[in-house]
Amino acid sequence: MYVAVKGGEAAIAAAHALLDKERRGEPAIPELTTDQIREQLALAVDRVMCEGSLYDRDLAALAIKQARGDLIEAIFLVRAYRSTLPRFGYATPIDTGSMTIRRRISATFKDLPGGQVLGPTFDYTHRLLDDRRHGAAPVVQPLRKAVEDDAAVPHVSDLLGEQGLIEPNPRAVNDEAVGDLTRDPLSFPADRDLRLQSLSRGDEGLLLALGYSTQRGYGRTHPFAGEIRMGPVEVHFVPEELGFEVSLGTILVTECEMVNQFKGSAESPPQFTRGYGLTFGHCERKAMSMALVDRALRARELGEEVVAPAQDEEFVLSHTDNVQATGFVEHLKLPHYVDFQAELQLVRQMRCEWEAANRKEAAE
Amino acid sequence: MSDAAHYNFAYLDEQTKRMIRRALLKAVAIPGYQVPFASREMPMPYGWGTGGVQVTASVLGPDDILKVIDQGADDTTNAVSIRKFFERTAGIATTTHTRDATVIQTRHRIPEAPLKEGQILVYQVPIPEPLRFLEPRETETRRQHALEDYGLMHVKLYEDIARHGHIATTYAYPVKVDDRYIMDPSPTPKFDNPKMDMCPALQLFGAGREKRIYALPPYTKVVSLDFEDHPFERTKFDRGCELCGAEGIYLDEVVTDDRGGCMYVCSDTDYCEGRRAAPHAAAPPIREARR
């Protein structure tokens, strides 16, 4: 019977074979292709790219398939692959102002230059399960409207900024290099560049809960959704050999700018403050949550009292990463019998001591 | 992408390995000090040995012979998985024999057979900060280390004695390294603590999720914290291994039936097998270590 703990190697191989079988499901049902996942489960692909910190729709689709639809597992696969990629440089900052708008809404102004563009959204759909989705329902062709050539779509924050009503976007100090969370370990207190990186690849569920908590009074920031915009933006890179900018292609991003309660002092007049969210793909809930949490985390910088979890930088940033979190929670499945043995022995000893003491007391 | 041939030797790219080696050098230079490093995502989950794997990947050469243990055993699932990983990505030789290995990656145990000069023991560390459960804030614990402000650690030990009559910490028992830093020995049972002291092998500790590396260079003084009148005591077993008869070693309790039956066997499988193969040639068991 002692051999029961032996043979780990064979057991692992057998378990993985079983996993492959389960992944495939009923063989009579056609197998899902990664193209189908990429095209038809696009929001899952977006989430995996965003939290996996790697913009590649095909790899994300493959990861989702391999992970049997477990998105955190898929994110993990993408991250592990990402660490093997050599780093040959950094792109220049993307300009979301020059985005080709697919969706753009503002909750702060009824109408504004560039207009409100609903785009593909679940908003205002009635959440009724729809039988027609079982099979191949014909798709109604959406209306098309030509984009005017000179249609400028300024950021809402810039409109407010021109009147000095919102704090200016902080500028990098003396061209100080932007930090890279994946190349240098995070240390506290963390600057905003690292904070935003951490939030952008952080777990959507955690950010949603934290953002929500600020709305319920745990670190209120009085937010307005100044603007949410989604669409492709061009990515540029300056190869050292060339010395000038070349375009690498476009990526789809979602950006959220929250306009938050104002502050003022003797030195500066009252102004709205900002919270910022940016994600790969169309991850609107995540971008909004990120903007709420970003603003909450600026409490210290803005001289607010730090009283709520969402304002606590060490707490938030240490726990946003779902690959880290899932690994550590799940490591409890690993054998711990050496430590447990030590504890077992201690408990037995302490029980003996306790019983001896009780017997002695009873005898007296 | 599943083909190992596409990956660099031992998975990590050379730049990353250099970064980790720099952290290791700093860690060796300041024994017991936790060096932050830019831990990478590895193909196994955080908490499953990513720190140890990154350290091992960075110190492995093509001629190294690797041994991987978990809970003292070579055949536990995670040990098998990590050993396979390096066989695939580095193509190096592996062994289960402590004496033959040049690099030993471990989770929760130190082998029973004494380690020797030239060997490297790599520990997988879940929580590198010995003060973490007394003070959750990294900013504060780093300050406490910097200022050698360790009163709180002893308060914890004091409380143990006040409550239980003895120090009720059986694993991850804190140590003081080279009379300076307080260090978490990783969740090895305190039984193994004395083996760390003045060990001829190089001991490296990797915490992947927490992004810290620390080290004990060969022959470093490692003292388990205690009180003069409540000295550190190594866990004692009042029996020997029922398979090989070894005494004074760490035992696993194996439940054999549902009526309370159990047997005690060596936690170190290589040690146990070695003794059973050649009972007379095996190294004598290590008796109670003297401090």
Next chain:
Amino acid sequence: MSTPDAPLLVAEGLSKRYGQRIGCADVSLGIHEGEVVAVVGESGSGKSTLLGLLSTQLLPDAGNVRYRMRSGDERNLFALGEAERRFLLRTDWGFVHQDARLGLRMGVSAGGNVGERLMAVGWRHYGRIRAEAENWLERVEIARERIDDCPSAFSGGMRQRLQIAKNMVTRPRLIFMDEPTGGLDVSVQARLLDLIRSFVGDYGLAAVIVTHDLAVARLLSHRIIVMRHGRVIETGLTDQVLDDPREPYTQLLVASVLQV
């Protein structure tokens, strides 16, 4: 080196602003060994800011604080290294907070609380640490049997006495107290004040006590400092100031007490 009758602590021109608001403006004072100084004023008068500055919990915008160390050397406190500062705080100084939770570890036994300072300065004998803790618990009138209980199980008055024991164990020369009797019942207050008074006498402690309660100031202090709007408006021997206040504001403070 200075002579023993030189002040233990000297503050010069201490100022601290919070944005536009003045916390404390140009305050200078000296405290001698064994001397108890009360700082009184209404809330917002700057007395807590002054206490924070003197005890190096806050950094001033201007001014400095010099202190005569046990070695006899006089040091500028704001030039101390962090390690030196922490060492000073847990050996030669004490701090009794109004809110005991700030001064005690609520989840650690009374013995552990008192023993912490000893362990921090290198005591490594459990029996001796415990004996010393018992000894100090007794002196602050906490029964020996309570040594393994946590302060969370203690009454308000006991918590304050435990704070004092925790501070006294390293025989500090200077102790800071922030409304030490605030929020306690009158009878509990009286017992605590008696204890503080006897400790100050027995151990030759110097103390700075911030209080809005003039009765506390009269009972404990030799000298009194009256603050308003961050400035010292009157100072002198406690009995003199309270019996014959010169400043109209002090007169008002004293009068408002007498009316009660």
